[in-house]
Amino acid sequence: MTAAPHEAEPALPGRALPDTQQGMRRRNLARVMHTVSAEGPLSRAAVASRIGLTRAAVSTLVDELVRSGLLEELGPERPGRVGRPGSALAVSARGPAGIGAEVGVDHLAVCAVDLRGEVRSRAVRYGSNRDGSAEPVVERLTALVRQVVAEAESEGLWAAGLAVAVPGLVARDGRTVVRAPNLDWQDADLGPLLPADLPLTVDNEANFGALAELWLGEDTPRDFLHVSAEIGIGAGVVFDGRLLRGTRGFAGELGHVPVRPDGPECPCGGRGCLEQYAGEKAVLRAAGVEPGEDRVGLLADRAAEGDEDVRRALREAGTALGIALTGAVNLLDPEIVVLGGALAGLAPWLLPSLRDELARRTAGPARPVSVSDLGPQGPLLGAAHSVVRAVLDDPAVVAERA
Amino acid sequence: MTAAPHEAEPALPGRALPDTQQGMRRRNLARVMHTVSAEGPLSRAAVASRIGLTRAAVSTLVDELVRSGLLEELGPERPGRVGRPGSALAVSARGPAGIGAEVGVDHLAVCAVDLRGEVRSRAVRYGSNRDGSAEPVVERLTALVRQVVAEAESEGLWAAGLAVAVPGLVARDGRTVVRAPNLDWQDADLGPLLPADLPLTVDNEANFGALAELWLGEDTPRDFLHVSAEIGIGAGVVFDGRLLRGTRGFAGELGHVPVRPDGPECPCGGRGCLEQYAGEKAVLRAAGVEPGEDRVGLLADRAAEGDEDVRRALREAGTALGIALTGAVNLLDPEIVVLGGALAGLAPWLLPSLRDELARRTAGPARPVSVSDLGPQGPLLGAAHSVVRAVLDDPAVVAERA
């Protein structure tokens, strides 16, 4: 029997729980965890007033969470005010950990994040992953995962689940990679290839990048568009704090939004797709740069040196992005647009023309376009945190295993 | 003191309710109402098995709802199977009613819908509403509302709320029309102008059209794009059964998605927006038809007669729609795209080129594009039903007033 998959981001009060007294209890456990996690060390009384329950009720909830090893008592608070000081509670640093993994075109990365959000262990392995099939790649990934899990365990943690970010389309079952052109994968079910004792989620790296921005970004609103590019151009659409996945799970294919309907043909079947103007290949060609290792770093270096060909190529890519984003902004009215992934490193040369185009084409106040401060780490962190969020969202499940 | 506004579509179990025993009770009352409403007359036992509570629990819930006048006992069921027949329960036809209203460019319409979804009373008034300001228009609308409410009351109903559909952008407060170019309205707060004894919601007609499709359409999935055109072109984005409104409430502005980035200038500031190709004005001009009354009917008639200019204009509009929708489909991966509003009547001439364009440009299986069977009635019905849904979503609120 394989472990059950977990949802990646069922908002705060896991709406799946039934409306019975036990469901209520579980949701309230989750609310305590979320509150303590978000607002640092807090006394029982502080938690109670924040979530609208009584101190007595919170006491019993906290007892249960402490017994399960999900919360820790830090001892008496420094009293600044009158009255008996509370006993500070914090999310445990020795409980469950989320294991995040990333399959890149030429690297693999795995990390373990504890409930406090700290990265406690990590491992990277470089080398091409275009092996023609998923098996050998996932085998190497599994080795890396075991290594990170072992290291986490030596620090008193235990792995609560594994989330894998891949550069490709993932079916809604959260296990099957339908198509990953840059890896040459097609309809690859990663479930049987990864450790069966860990609840597994597989998702698009752009989705995990967007979730990382939502969870970890400074002042990230609940309605935003996260644009990222590795080789293709993907977008994560987050509304009301929820990631929009689409019926088949293929939402966010910004790279194939038409920019010039009569433009060059695209492998997708369309013409003039964004990727034909702002995709990595197109930009490298326009800049007259040979494809090779660390292409993004190369472009950034050349642009910084003042290479006019590279700068023009990036300006034009920014314009194309601006056109595509005009459509997206008109359709979705996000509060901000965030550039992440490889785009973050090239932002200084993309942003001016992108902002120009967007401002020119949209009415009303200018739409803020910002750059993710997570940079290329977004997807990996998002994956690991998705497991952590699953624990916070339903602590009862994990308490049984602890 | 004005009545509190209600949410338009907080899914089934109004997530706003607190996680306390009373909140649980209220959510379970809602689940009973939704179940009975959706699946026709049902016995207590049938409801119990559907929502996963025991017969005993459902009995007390039903008692409460019957006492409040929200459910009715229809008497013993026709027994087809062995065992004691159940007592059929139905949603009451004499309880609260939702009042929907629509402000069109040259008409006003109001209707009352009971909890069963039946239209029990309606009134229409023709005549231009471009009076330069909202006051006189809303005054006429109020008169119509009072007339419909009185008629509904004479049938034993009482008005639970009023929802108004407007052809323009509405702020997220659900009361203020920020901009309605075709009415010449700007920053008009309709709150003080409408009956203060009715909870009020104002929303974009495209949004209400999309909700009508969600609630009333045959086989409408939970993820879809609803495209409607009156004078502008709007889209309702529904995902996971929830309408996506955007930060400012301006989501769905499909009309200003760029189709040809160097196309003709648009009043919005952009160039080559969809509206420049598929908007009413553009189509009329391309077809060589003079603007006037019932422009859509005229176009449909001419096209049916075989007028080649009109047909070409509609074909080209369909192509432009196809390009804009390609972007939307790539970004959102909806299960289907539905054409509603004025577009529904022109569908026979728009659809072929629209489908062609969409199929050519998107990979994978063809995305179904269908036509709403609600036609131009969508927004009005959606508005009235939004009030009905609010009652189903939280019967306890209304029970107090009954």
Next chain:
DNA sequence: CTATTTCGTCATGGCGCTTTACAAATTAGT
């Protein structure tokens, strides 16, 4: 006419939160 099945209700019980009360630990004021 009896056995069986299903429905609705009642009494009982368990579970989860609130209320109320109280001891513990701190600050403010005299």
Next chain:
DNA sequence: ACTAATTTGTAAAGCGCCATGACGAAATAG
């Protein structure tokens, strides 16, 4: 220093809500 006031955490009693189990009522099957 000592008392009053304030706040925290816990314990006991109470109430609301659903589950369980039993029962009469009303149908079908044999």
